[in-house]
Amino acid sequence: MNAVDGPGYLDEPQKSGSELNCPVCAQTLHDLAKLNEHLDRIHGFGEVSNEDADSVNTQLTRSRNVVENSSKAAKANRFELKRDHWIKPVMGKSRCRTCSKSLTQARQAINCRRCGEVYCKNHCNLIIKLNSNAEYNPLTGEWCKCCINCFGNRAGYNEFGAVCNKTSMFKELRGSKVEDKQLRKLQLENRFIRLANGIQQINNQSSKSMLASIRKYTEINKLERSVVPWTPDEAAFACSLCSKPFTLALRKHHCRLCGKVVCNESQTNCSNQLPLMSLIRAASDLPISTEFVDNNAEDVQIRICSACVRILFIKRKFTRELSLPEPSILRIYENMRTTADVILSILPQVLNQAEEFSATPNAPDVALLTKMRRKLLDSFALYDRLTKQMLKIKPKNPAEERIQRAIVFRASMLIQEHMLPLRSLTNAASTQNSSHETTPESERSMNQGYGNNLSIKEVKEYRDQLMVLKEQKFLVENMIASASKQRKFDEAETLSGNLRELNEQVEMIARALGEEGFS
Amino acid sequence: MNLFQVSDFYIDRIVNSKSKSVLNGSLDKPRIKALLLDKDTTGTISMCTTQSELLEHEVYLIDTLENQNRDVMRHLKCLVYAKPTDETIEHLVKELQDPKYGEYQIFFNNTVAKTQLERLAESDDLEVVSKVEEVFQDYQVLNQDLFSLDVRSSKLFSHQMIWEPSGLADTTHSLISLLLSLKVKPLIRYEAGSRLTSKLAKEVMQEIHKNERALFDFPVMDSPPQLLILDRHQDPLTPLLQPWTYQSMINEYIGIKRNVVDLSKVPDIDDSLEQVVLSSKQDPFFHDTMYLNFGELGDKVKQYVSSYKDKTKSNAQINTIEDIKQFIGKFPEFKKLSGNVSKHMAIVSELDRQLQVQHIWDVSEVEQNISAHMGDSQVYQDLKGVLSDERVSGFHKLKLACIYSLRNATSPHMNEISATLAANVSPEELNFFHHFNSVFQTRTKSANTGKEREDLISELAKKFNQKGQHKSDNVFMQHVPDLSAILSDLSKNKLPEDRFPFLEKPGARTFCQDVIIFHVGGTTFEEARIVHEFNSGMAGDGGGKIRTILGGTTILNTREFLNDCREVGQGSTELTDLL
C-alpha cells in the first residue's frame, strides 16, 4: 500500500519539464530516476514487505531497476522507518480515524507513519520529520507522512502567549535602592527620637523652675544643633530642595532632622513648622515617651523639610490607611459576591432536580427539592436586599460612584441571566405543588395591599407585561421611522397596524393597574 | 495561530493575576480591582474584550494612567497594563511615589528596558508593586488572522522612502511582540529590490538573536514558521481599487478605527447609532458577513431583518402571562438583537448611499476593467468617458488615471489621458499624477531582472484563481491582488527565492506551514479577505497544513494610500530644486 501513497503533501509532480518535485516533501529533483531514488531512500517507498509486494506500482519497480546501481552507495545510510507499530487495516472493517469513511480497498488505506493509525488517503497527507524509531525529530529526522493529530501535537506547534516575569528582577533592583534608603530612614528616626525626648525633658524641667523656663529656648536650640549639625547660613545660596535662590523675601530655614537649609515657600512646601505632638503620634511605633507635664506641650513645633517628612512618615501613613476598615461599598460587595457564589453553586442542582422531578413527579426527594429551592430563593432575596443596600450608599468620591454603578450593573446582569429563567421554573413547580413560593418577608409586605383590587403578585405581573409591551412599542416605532425614512411605505403600513394593537394592549393593562401603573 | 485566542489568553492572565497581598494580611482580598491603561493599551483592550467581560473578572474601575485626578482608593488592587514607553514610565513613577491604590501589578505589552525598570524600582519606596510582567501584544488585533500596528506611513518613512530610525525601531519591536505572542521564531524573507523590507528584516533578525536565549527559546520545528515581509509599493494596484466586501467597504466609505465606526456624519442618523462598535469577535452577524461582497451582503441583511421581524411578530401576540414570561426570558438577547439589526441597517444603507452619491458603480467597473484587461480599446473609451463625466469626483478621476498608468505605462494614450485629466482636475492633482507616474515607473524599471517572468507566472495564477473562485463573472471583483499568487506559491512551497530571498537560508530543506505576512506601508481588508479564504481552504481540504496571519503597519483605504504616494519623494525633489 505504501508504494501508491500517491499525491501527497503537495500537488502532483509535473510530468512535463525537466524538474520534478517529490510528491511527499516537494524537494526538487532533476529527473524521474533521482525522484525514485529519493522516494526509496527518504520516504521508505522501497521497504516493501512481502504481503503487499504484489501491490507495488509497476512503474516504480521499473524505475527502481534503473537506479539500482546508483543507489548502492546510498543504501549504506538508507533510512529504515520502524513499522511494526502500524495497525493492520482490515478491509471493509477499518475506518479512517478522521472522517470515519469505511476503507474497502488496500489502496485507500494509509498508516500514519508516527502513530501507526489507519487513515484514508485524504487524511494522512501531512508531513513530519521522524527518526527511524518513528519518533518526532525536527533536526535529524526524515520527512514522513502523518495524520493531523501527530502534525498538531508537535512540540511548539500550537503554543502561544509568551510571557516574561520581571518581578524578581524588579525586587532585586528595588532592594539595592532600598538598602540606602533604609539606612537613611534609621538615621532620621534616631535623630527624631533624640529630639522629641530631649524637647520633652527640657519642657518638663522648664515647667518646674522659673530659671529653666527662661533658658528653655536656648536649651532646645542647643539640643537641635547637637542632634544634627546645621549647614552654615553663609554656605547656602539657594533652597536645597527647590533650588530657588534666597533673597530678603525668601528666608533661610534649617530642617531639624537633616540640618539642610531650605525655604519656607507655601507653594513648593519645602519646609513646615509641624506640631511635635502630632509628629509623635504619627510615629507611635518609635520609643518616645509621651509624659508631657506641661499643658503647653501641644504648642511645641519643630521645622522639618518635606524630604524628611516623606522619608519618616509616608510609609507610616500608607500602612495606617491600609489598616483602616474598608469603605462600605467594598464591604457590601464582599457579601454580594459571597451570596452570588452560593446562588451559582445551588442553581444547577435545583435545575437538575426540577428536571428529574418533572419527569417522575412522585419521586421521593420532593422535600429536598423544596428545601433547595427555598434556599435558592432566600439567597436571591438576600442578594436583592444587598443590592438595594449598595444603591443607598452615598459614594465618597467619583471613583466610588463609578464602582458602585458598575457593581449594580453587574448585579442586574446576574439577576437577568439567572433569575429570569428560574421564574418560569418556580412557577411550573408551584402550580404542581400548589404551594406558595413567597418568602415570609414578601408575604408581610403583600398585606399592605393596593388601591385597586389586585394582589401584589398580579400587580407585579401586569407591570412586567407593561414593560415588555412598552419596549416593543418603542422598537416598532423606531422601525416605522426607519422604514418611512427609506421610503418603504408598505412596510411602515404593516408596522403601524402592529403599533395600534400594541397601544390597545398597553392601555388595557394600564387601566387595570390604575395608580400602580407607573412605578 | 489565532490572534483572538492570543489576546484572550493575555487579558485573562492580566485580570486574573493572583495577588500575594502581604501588606493586607488577608488572602487575596479585596477582590475588586482597578485597571489602569495608557493610550496604546486602551486600544488593544477595547478591541479584544468588552466592559461586561471585565466586570465578570471584578474589574470595576477602569481609568487611564495619564489621568492625574484619580481618587485615592487605598483598598483596591491596581492592575496596570501599559506600553513601556518613556512617557508611561514617567507616569508610573509619579503614581508609585504617590500611590492611589494599595497594591500594584504591572504588565507591559512589550519588552521593558532595564533602565526603565530601575527607574520604577527607585520610586517604589512604599513597596506597593507586587508583580512586574511582560506580555507581548504591542499591536492591534482586527480579525483572528489580521493585525495592524496602526501607524501611518508618514510617521515611519522619510520622503525618500527610507525608514526614519524611530519608525524602524517601533515597527521592529511591535513585530517582535507579535512573534513572541505566537511563540514563533521564524525564518525571515523579504522582497528583493525593496530597501524597506530588507532593512526591517535585518532589524527583526538582530533583535531575535539578541533575545535568543531569554525569550525566543521555543522548540525547534521541523518546518520553521516564516515571516514574509512585503513592500506595499510592489502591489500599488490593490489599495487603489474601490473595494466591494463588507469590512473593506466600511473602511473605505465610513471609516473604522479600533473597531469603532463613526456614523455621526450620516444624514438623519439616530443618536444611539452615531458611534457603533463592530467586532467580528462579539458580533456574530458581522462575523458571518464581513467578507461578503455587497450583493451577498444585501441578501444577508434582508434575511437578518426579516428573521428579526418574525421574532417581534410572534412576540407581539402576547396574551397569556406564560407568553410574557417566555418573552422576558429572551428579553436581554432580544434587546441585543434589535440593536444589532438597526446598527447593520444603518451601516449598509450608508454604504449604499455613498456608492450612489460618489458614482462608485461606474468608477469601479472601469477601474476593474483597466486592471484586468490590459490595452483593451473599449476600456480606454470607457475611461475617457468617466474622466470627463462631471458627476465623478476629481479624486476618483485622478485615481483612475493612476490605475491606467500602472497597467499601461507605455501606452500611446498616456498623453491623451494626461490632457483629459488636465481639463477635469485641479493643477495640483495633475501634478500629482505625473509625480505618481515617475515614482512607480522608475520603480518598475529598477526592479530586479526576474520581474518579467514572475509577472507571467502571477498572471497565470490570477486566471487560475479567478476560475477557482467562480468570481470571474463579477465585473467588480476581477482584480486579484498579488498576495493571492504569493499564497498559492507558498502552498506549493514554490515561492521564488530570487524574488523573496531568505535572510538566513535554512540549512535543511523546509516547508511552509505557518506564515506571517507583513505589509510595510499598510495592508488592506481586501487582502485580509484573501488570507481568510486561503486559511479556510487550508483548514478544510488542506488538512490544516498552512496557517497564515496577515498584518501591516496600518490598514489602508484608497484615499490614505494615494495620500501616502503624494508624500513619496517630495523631499528629494525639493532638494534637487535647491542644488
Ligand SMILES: [Zn+2]
Ligand atoms: Zn521527498
Ligand SMILES: [Zn+2]
Ligand atoms: Zn478520512
Ligand SMILES: [Zn+2]
Ligand atoms: Zn498519527
Ligand SMILES: [Zn+2]
Ligand atoms: Zn524651597
Ligand SMILES: [Zn+2]
Ligand atoms: Zn530635612
